[in-house]
Amino acid sequence: MMLTCKEFDDFMVDYLGDGLPVWQKYMCWLHVKMCRECAHFVREYKRTIDLGKAAFDDQGDQVPDSVPEELIRAALAHRKNN
């Protein structure tokens, strides 16, 4: 029996990870093959995950080149006082 969209939605995290038994994964795969709306949703959902990862890539522009000097001084002073 084919999954409904709602049932498929409940499995989404496990479907895109490795948390489903083979037969459940197959049922999800089949649903995506048969349902245009869910196929579209999955494409955007995966893209959302990729965009999130790219936005916080530690090698990218998120890591500042340096830390404000007063922050460094405060951290070192804090250590001495504790």
Added chain:
Amino acid sequence: MALTRELSAETRQVNGENTSRVVVSAAADKELVDSLRRGEEASYESLVRSFGPQVLAITRRYLKSEADAADCFQETFIAVFKGIDTYAGQSSLRQWVRGIAINQSLMALRKRKRAREESIEHMMPLFDDSGSRVESAGEHQRSSIEAEIDTASLKVSVRQGIDKLPDDFRVVLLLRDIDGLNTRETAAILGIELNAVKTRLHRARTALRYILQPVFGASKS
């Protein structure tokens, strides 16, 4: 548990082309840790200057306020200095410090008085009585962010989108999708059930997808 994951990531790296860099890094770590344990003043400063940028990036990511991020930056290094004797070398020093920065950020989030947060319920998909999806991507109410196509501004849009999520959902998304913890590690660090992690992660990703609709629309054209 997070450290175990980091160790396996490093093992994978050792098997790849970065072997020499990892070995050099491990030697440098040992030297720095030894001098920290001897209480050499210069080593503390060296640690803060070397790892400070990464720590600041993490505390800024979890704590939206710059003042909170700065406080947490200090707390992280205090915890590092106090805990250096417990560092067992199972992961790189950088990964160990990173784990402490994440933990300190989560502790700060728990302590912080929670601001009123917008519900994400309207961002969830709709299903009819038979369980069929009734939404279509084009029917979303467009969020206020502009559709951006160049990489730098796209990153900013995505980060702004994540910041709009309520903390319970945002933190799970950061831990799972950005910091790479698995479901079990995320449940342990937050003290919640595995299913709660999965539900929050799914809702966070779904809400973010909703918020990013203008971006998807722009990339299609």
